[in-house]
Amino acid sequence: MTEIQLVLTNPTGLHARPASQFVQTASKFKSKVKISAGGKQVDAKSILGVMTMGLRSGTAFTVTADGEDEVECVAALASLVESKFGEE
Amino acid sequence: MVGIVVVSHSAKVAEGIRELALQMAKPEQKIIAAGGMADGSIGTDAMRVSEAIVDAMTDAGVIVMVDLGSAVLSTDTALEILDENLRARVRIADAPILEGTIGAVVEASVGSPLEQVLATAEGAREMRKCL
Numbered sequence: 001m002t003e004i005q006l007v008l009t010n011p012t013g014l015h016a017r018p019a020s021q022f023v024q025t026a027s028k029f030k031s032k033v034k035i036s037a038g039g040k041q042v043d044a045k046s047i048l049g050v051m052t053m054g055l056r057s058g059t060a061f062t063v064t065a066d067g068e069d070e071v072e073c074v075a076a077l078a079s080l081v082e083s084k085f086g087e088e
Numbered sequence: 089m090v091g092i093v094v095v096s097h098s099a100k101v102a103e104g105i106r107e108l109a110l111q112m113a114k115p116e117q118k119i120i121a122a123g124g125m126a127d128g129s130i131g132t133d134a135m136r137v138s139e140a141i142v143d144a145m146t147d148a149g150v151i152v153m154v155d156l157g158s159a160v161l162s163t164d165t166a167l168e169i170l171d172e173n174l175r176a177r178v179r180i181a182d183a184p185i186l187e188g189t190i191g192a193v194v195e196a197s198v199g200s201p202l203e204q205v206l207a208t209a210e211g212a213r214e215m216r217k218c219l
Contacts, residue, residue, distance in 0.1 A: 020112035020194040027198035047194040048211045 002070040006077075007060045010084035014055035018085040023047045025080050031067025033077070044077070090196040090205045091118035091144030094189055095137050095163055096155040099124030105153075105186055109193040117197055119189075120144040132159045137166035141178055149177035149202040151209055153189045177202065181209035188212040 012018050026033045026044040033044035037059060042049030044063065055061055065073040092109070096102040102123025109119050122140035125131040137152070144150045152163050160180065167175050179202060181188050188209040195208035 016190075017111045020190075020197070023194055024114075024198055045198070046208075047191050048208060048215055051191075052215055054217075 001064060001066045002074045003062060003064045004074050004078050005060060005062050006081045008055055008057050008081065010081075010087040011057055012085070012087060013057040013059065014050060014053065014061075016051075018087070019050045020047060021080060021085050022077065023050055025076050026073065028076070029065070029067070029069045029073035031065040031070040031073045033063065033065045033073060035061050035063050037061035089114070089117055089146055089199060090148045090192070090202055091120070091146050091150040092189060092192050092196060093120050093122055093137065093140045093144045093150055093152045094185065095132055095140075095152060095159045096121075096123040096185065097130050097132055097159065098155075099128060101155065101185075105189050108186070109189050112190060112197070113193050114197045117193065118144045118146060119193060132162035134162045134165035134169065137163050138169045141166060141170060142174070145174060145177070148196075149179070151192050151196070151202070151205050152178060152180045153183065153185050153192065153209065154180060155185045179203075179206045181206055183209045183212050187215055191215075 035044045094102045094105050102121035106119050106121040120140040120143045122136045125133050191212045192205050192209040195205045
């Protein structure tokens, strides 16, 4: 299992287009991927789950991946968040 | 990749939802708006819907998103016009049209099968906004 803590620094937070980019990136990997924050956890491959988390800009959250490509998966998601989803 | 058809009484609503959904779509993804009547007035037109379904059709099938009441009836009529082979690959989502379309588009974009795209579209009914 690979885990990383990230902070959303893009203006939108994990809504709308960034949420879809996050789900699309997570779905490229075979590993099970979850995100958790504030005591809630959802499947990172579920757009409804990710949108329901309602993570705003400035929020810290944890990405956990479990599977054969977990390291690459977490790295790709971290890179997407750190790139601010191309918003700026 | 499952295609998406947006059926609204208003052409502007259907186009607007399509425009928004395209923000989340893959470049090759099919999202077709079928809003209003042929003359631009408010209503739903079974012929327009059936043409949109044909345009949106892929090997994976098509999900039709509908707004209110007769949008469902027009879509049912549109399905009757269609060839049986196509009809078997179409599902009407019982879902809020905007939220459901966004969910369906993202689910389809990752290559999910028809029934899973339908489930995500319909799952949008339960999505809370004000947490």
